[in-house]
Each structure stands twice: as structure tokens, then as C-alpha cells.
Amino acid sequence: MILTEQVITAQFPPRQSTAPHRLAALEARFDENRGLMLLAEQNGAIVGGALAHRTGEAVEADAIALKLEARRLGIGRQLMEAIEAQAVRLGAQAIYLGGANSENRGFYWRLGFAGRRSLMPKGLPLARR
Secondary structure (H helix, E strand, C coil): CHHHHHHHHCCCCCCCCCHHHHHHHHHHHHHHHHHHEEEEEECCEEEEEEEEEEECCEEEEEEEEECHHHCCCCHHHHHHHHHHHHHHHCCCCEEEECCCCCCCHHHHHHCCCCCCCCCEEEECCCCCC
């Protein structure tokens, strides 16, 4: 999990919070959200990952990031589809992300997310019982 977080955060500008604070928050949520914290590998090398967590009746996608050489290969789509499938299994009614920007908004629109600002929701089908 720590390596995944390091790969993901390396794809973004530095945040104001300190790394130990971010890692502590991830570790505190890990057991509950293990199926929503994913790693992407290609040829045995870690190329990115996705971090999400449950929040009430929904799942929030915290971050999805890939190294430059792994982009536009369908890996990001696979990560988001895996998070979505896990969210449905958990009984979530929606999935949303709060960090969309002009660079990645088109990617999320193609996956069915709505919105024109940073908060982009997507309703989910009910889990089959």
C-alpha cells in the first residue's frame, strides 16, 4: 500500500499535507477499504494505482494515477472499472471523485461520470443479491 501511494503521489504536484499524515490516513482506512486500493503492474513493474474509500452510501475515488509510459493503454479504465465493481459489491449507490480537472475530466466523462467542475458523481446499479 505504501509503495502504491508513493507511485500515485509522484504523478501529482506536492500537496500541503505532509507524507506521514497522508500515509497514516491511508493506513487507518486500509482494512475497511482494501478492495478499493489497487495497484497497476505492467511487465512486473508498478506503473500506478488507484485509491478509493467508502463514505456513507457512496465510494469516493481519492486518486488514480499512472506513470507517463503507462497512459493511454486502458490501464486507468481497468482501475476505475475495478473500483466501480467493488463499490457495487459493497452496496454503494454512487461513486464520485473530487479531484477532476480540465486535464482528466474527459477521461471520467467517457467512463460515465457527470459534472463540469472538480466534483464528478456517477450513480451505480444495485448489487445483485
